[in-house]
Amino acid sequence: MSFPLLTATAALPAVGAIATAAVPAARRTAAKWLALLFSLATLALAVVVAVRFDPDGDRYQLTESRSWIADFGVRYELGVDGIGVALIALTALLIPFIILAGWHDADPLETKSSRWRPTQGFFALILAVEAMVIISFEATDVFLFYIFFEAMLIPMYFLIGGFGDRAHTGSDENASAQRSYAAVKFLLYNLVGGLIMLAAVIGLYVVAGNFSLQEIAEARANGSLDMATNTERWLFLGFFFAFAVKAPLWPLHTWLPNAMGEATAPVAVLITAVVDKVGTFAMLRFCLGLFPEASKWATPAILVLALISIVYGALLAVGQRDIKRLVAYASISHFGFIILGIFAMTSQGQSGATLYMVNHGISTAALMLVAGFLISRRGSRLIADYGGVQKVAPVLAGTFLIGGLATLSLPGLAPFVSEFLVLVGTFARYPAVGIIATFGIVLAALYTLVLYQRTMTGPVKPEVAAMPDLKVRELAVVAPLIALLIVLGVYPKPVTELVNPAVKHTMSDVQKKDPQPEVEAVK
């Protein structure tokens, strides 16, 4: 048997998590470097996965399959398609930046007890989340996926609740209460979603007898597995509900602004850029792959919800007073675009959606991390507390602007390509939906530019007059992300080549063909 590359990619950060957690309390800095080292090693493995993957080869590659819990019909089955490779690469890429950006976020304020090791815990939890996210991108067994989809809530919960943003608006006690409220809300929303999915997973087992994505797809293709229409719809709804909570889709989105607002900026990036992608990824792989008929049945309703997400998220972002909540609502709007692209059922839409997941990850990371640096300097999340920052900290302001422009999909930056593809793909099948979604872009320009204008331009507020510019560590976080945004904006081909064949497979799952443009014959 060949080297289990996918297992190694997921296991390496898990090992890193254990190693980091085991570092003695006094050696905090060592723990940070160890975590960074493991995340870089994982990135190296992810690159190997991407290189070894042949976009034009089989649908699932680098597969591994072992017996696990035979009684439940569960196998340890891994395999990646192009979409999975792209998202694994995104995850592995972002984690080192998240670790670097959060370098001082978990330093204990005072050493209360020699056994209390928050720093070690913080970085170990980040690596644990990375391991679970990567394995859920790799799992081709529904049950295996479900286990890690659920289990990743626990480290996320501790990251949100245990390591809040030091820059808060009220008293210490108030902040702690808000933080644990946000953490509990995050957990309960996702847990309820997950438990409803559990019922659907059990239902799937009763119907299909096993959990293997490939076996179920084959059985459906050759007719040996015939799902009743109603059963399929119920199961689809069970799965979709969980993914819609995770993604998050309106009206199940309300946990995200709380969680992103209260968490530290790097953890907020972890939530929206990495963990939430599992939700949209799973819609593509599991909802469309397992329940194609029900997906088509539900499309109109989902498109409406996605449209509401786009417009509602953007509108609320315009009205936010809190920088981090603004980015959260912007993300809700962007997730609407991703879901729109997936359920438009055109290859452009789905390629665009996948590309969107990658680009949104990078652009949100850039914007949010710079916002985090800004907030940590002033100690406030309120937009009104800032003004004229570009005069005192021009580099900070400049990177913030580029992150913001990426969020509003300025041509030349990566998100433009994906947003354009999604809109074109949607327009081809549902012109009205495409037109309404375009308003999302207009609103995006509004909330981003107004945010920039209020915080960075105008007269310098006395509180920010002494604000230092970005340090070397912070530049090391931001510069590569911005470079990536520009490179992928000009030359998205590597990612699209990776993704397109996978999207073709998904399209054939749902037996949809792209609508052909009707060209009138030249007379």
Next chain:
Amino acid sequence: MSATAVHSLWTTAADPIDKIDAPKIEYGQLAPTLIIIGAAVLGVLIEAFVPRKFRYYVQLFVSVVALAAAFAAVVALAAGDYGTTKARIAAMGAIAVDGPALFLQGTILLAGLVAIFTFAERRLDPVAHGNRVDSFVAQAGSVPGSAGEQAATKAGFTTTEVFPLALFAIGGMLVFPAANDLLTLFIALEVFSLPLYLLCALARRKRLMSQEAAVKYFLLGAFASAFTLFGIALIYGYAGSVSYGTVAKVVDGTVTTVDPALAGTMGNDALLLIGGAMIVMGLLFKVGAVPFHMWTPDVYQGAPTPVTGFMAAATKVAAFGALLRLLYVVLPGLRWDWRPVMMGVAVITMLGGAIVAITQTDIKRLLAYSSIAHAGFILAGVIATTEEGISSVLFYLAAYSFVTIGAFAVVTLVRDAGGEATHLSKWAGLGRRSPLVAAVFAVFLLAFAGIPLTSGFSGKFAVFKAAADGGAGALVVVGVISSAIAAFFYIRVIVLMFFSEPKTDGPTVAVPSPLTMTAIGIGVAVTLVLGVAPQYFLDLAGDAGVFVR
């Protein structure tokens, strides 16, 4: 008149009996029970003859050896195929030796062994008058707060009777799920209940509460026993026998010969339905299912915490075993009658336990309501009426009992001046002060909540899958909803431990002896192993999924 002549006025001589057939007892197959009961009797003798100074050590040694030996006997029987191909009925039809019986006996013995470790813990309470003391009262007979109590404490008395009492209880529990006639069932019920009533009353701290709990448990338990006994009488009237096999045949209608003495009642379905319902009621009382759950929170709270852990784990295993055998062996012919009723019970048990738990402020009461909710989940597996249902219930019970004992063992560690600090507010910030203890407790709570990669998830998945396969899909949906509700209060405790600021006058975490550490360690290990790699144990439970008739 001579005495004989007087006697003959109201008696007649019967024919002389030639020979009484000695009952045939398969000692080998009953070895686990016999070892435990024997050790319990030995324990009583130790109380009488061994000097007070050594009693604790001798009792602990005897109990541990007996439990280990009995477990070895169960393993030997299982290895000898008594669980599968050689399953049989032993002791003149009184005891079944089959897969479910052996699996449950093994579980009870292991859970009992771990519980005995927590019983024997003597490092948690502060040293009193130079003597190390355990969680049990110095002298059970002394009036709380009296001079007699103080004298007993000063003299260094300890209630080492808890060891033989626990062994008697375990002995009864071993018979309970294996009982193959209704009278044996009843006797086993009493044999394990009476020592438990006593054990509940023996707390060292908060003695009045402990005694109150014991009285409540005893009165309600006696009430439930009376129901069971009445049910047994009615079933006898219906079937003319108390043997499971015969009753089952009469229920099926394959036996039509009528006992002339019971001609008026045999075959009367009203007797069957009422009698069956009453026996089931008695068993549901023991598992703590709604609406027979009222005793659970009070008793769990008042009893000494090691006893609570033992009771919560082992009683549930034994009682569910007996319930399974009753429903699957005696009353399968009635399943169209009992399934809807049991479904209703399962639904209100799951929802009731989960909802009421939300308002609890005491950690022991919280765990009590959580145990009620879990009883509901297990009932979902019982309702499946498939072989898979049996094995899923067996697996769930094994997984659940170790989590429970571990969780209660952690509760014994968190203490302040008044003994165990069970009020939830005192657990605030525990994660800051003792990260390891809080982390271990969090693992147990996550297992209770059924988060993947813990044994709680494997068990829940097994019973829900069995229920869905058995056509009770609606029950799975209710189960999932109540899991979500239950998750809320488990999470609340985790929030409290990790995200709240510790109070300055908060409790301390006592450093236990290796005994409690072993108990907690086994709990964590089982929780994780059954969560990550449950296949071997699912196989064990799967092989044990057939009752002998």
